[in-house]
Amino acid sequence: MTFDATIGPPDFFSSELGLARQYKIRYPRLALLLDRAYDAGMAASGVVGRIRQNAATATARRILIAGVESPSRPGEMTRVIAGLTSARHQIETSIVAMGDRGKFANVEVAIAAAPSPLASYDWLVIVDDDIDFAPTFLDDFVAASEAADLAIAQPAHRFDSYANYRLTHRRWGSMVRHTRFVEIGPLTALRRDTYADLVPFPASRWCYGIDVYWSALATARGWRMGVVDGAPIRHLRPVATAYDSAGAVAEGRAMLARLGVSLDRASVLGPGRIAIGW
Template identity: 45%
Template sequence: MSDRPDPFVSVIFPTRRRREYLRVALESVASQVRAHRGELLVVEDDPADPATERLTADHGARYLSHGAPRGLNAARNTGAAAARGTLLCFLDDDVRAWPGWLSALLTAEERCPEHLVFGGPIRADLENTNLHACGREPLPVTSLDLGPEDHDAEFAWGANLTLRRRAIDMAGGFDESLDLYGDEEDLQRRLRAKGGRVRYVAAAGVDHRRAGPDARLNALATAAYRRGRNSRRYDGRKHAMPALSAEMRTLVGCLVHTVRYRCGNGIVMTAHTAGRLREALAPLPQPPAAADPDFLSGESGTLNRRSRTSGAARDAVADLLSAPDRRQLRRAARREPPRRRVLVVSIGRPEHAAVTAAAVAELETSRHDVAIRVLPPKPGAGKWVNLNAALAAQPLESEDWLLLLDDDVVLPVPFLDPFLFAAERFGLRLAQPAHAYNSNAAWRVTRRRPGVLARTTSFVEIGPVTALHRDTFATLLPFPDLHMGWGLDVHWAALAAERDWPLGIVDATPIRHTRPVASAYPRERAVAEATTFLAGRPYV
């Protein structure tokens, strides 16, 4: 490990005026960090506290302060920005790291260069508590035990979370709008969507402490109630909220557990479920948000379980009623337009390989001359940088159409022949297939309209499926070096208006976008990129 930069590892503690907890945490890691020539940082999510600053200095750590509370994830982002290491270890301020914690992480990091996230055991430690627990359920403090061996895991928890710096860059940092629940899970979901892997390191453990009044039953139940409210809110963000009846059954089960086993932990579990029910019946008001920029739709378009089911039913009815028209369209598309040259480009992530393969198989059935390039994403590069790289490797020469295809799209059967027939019949220069009802789509104008072949619009999306006619290549290519590309569609619309290019949506070939918009990156980062890109550029 001698060839690593100095410091290679940064250990970061977000905190908020919890000096006694922080003292134990710093004592447990300071010597380990010195032994590996790392650095220690403490980020105060509050106005600066001289006593905490002195404590931090006593352990050889740097002290940073927000000046006002901004939240746990904001403190993590502040620490990551200030850290000099390329391996970032985030610890809660109420943990005690095990001896050898850092050595185990560094060994795992070196042995697993393809992994982006590392975590280890988190053992609950209630000091001098009055909680009587029967032992059938875990203690009411975040804990994790995935066994005695190192292996891949779905998630690591934020109390003991280590990231390579490039993971922060890929994910765009922690989402600062999240509070208390889902804060670290959200970032890992974005990383996993890009192929990132998580490694559980069995020897890199910490004790998760509750001490003094915090270890008493009343405080544990109060904290559980708050976590319950936040967990229900985060379930809503993921569109995975259980039905109210399921929450009620859980509450009854917790009450029965409390009485049957004379278990104080049942009281805490009851408080947690009560918090979830309270949030379901009377949601806490969300912090006021600034108005969305005018280049956004104002809607997420993300399906939940109910809208997905109802959307699938509406699609089935629409398909049944439009079956005669679709048969006629398929017959016409066998003859017109003349055989075209089409280049299809897609950036394919491994986790979407099956969906991409099905789309490619469908495109290959076309009567047109179709060339398909599916390339893996370049690590750290955005969609549009990757698309430019793909087009540089295969320049457009005699192609009539360029089709941009996301890797999480289900195409109808048949797709390309009727789609091109309709696009050319309407003289479109930028075209997209409509979204099915059972599709994640942010713009209402892009939803399918039964009984309509196609329609001209003043706007088309940049994905998940977009077709560019050869007349647009000189103006639109190469694409701007953007990551997410928000705002590019409204800029294209302005360019099209200037050049009298017809734009439109083909309703006869509705596609299904399987993943929510912005599921692989923070929405705030996409908005910021779009704001910068559109500054000084025309858009509609």
């Protein structure tokens, strides 16, 4: 499928608009203080309790968690999977060893090796091995995503987290935002009704631009996508330090051109609109 490439100039990879303020690197003490203040404000509002109460009467979901284990970090994926527990939902996992292929090609191998066909799961959660989160993270994340009718969702980054984009940092007063962009990692959730259009993923070694393609497709399909500020993660490693980012950008540009997608950063990386606040 192709799209009308008239939204703006193809500057997504060349512009620095929307890059995250790197609190973790530049202001580590401030980052911790901001997270504590955010947590206190959200707790005082009672919004998480209301989300949980509403979710308690909803049907339990089947969730597939797919991940790729790196040989250089043994045990890290096991740690992450062990933390993704649920008091309500049926969780199944499919973790595969990293092969000589891109992230999403590896994820497709994990999907194929899952206990059941992909279409039988309500959510597909794609996770990297370098994140940390609260014990109640998964249930809160799914409940908030469904309350805001998100088809493609990601958790916000804590201020004390390595992040790429400003819009993925937590936003004050927000439990969930509707955005025009959801990043491909380090944790991304796809709802069942997106599978037919999103899986298999576009062929890509480095996967740059796949999330831009998702933005275009979400607009075409009328899907809501967004960031769950109230169920954040902490990304433990700096971004894009272990590979040739220039080559990844070139591949991403070629892929988007092939798919007929041309989205400028300004139209995609806005802060979004608060769907559920506190």
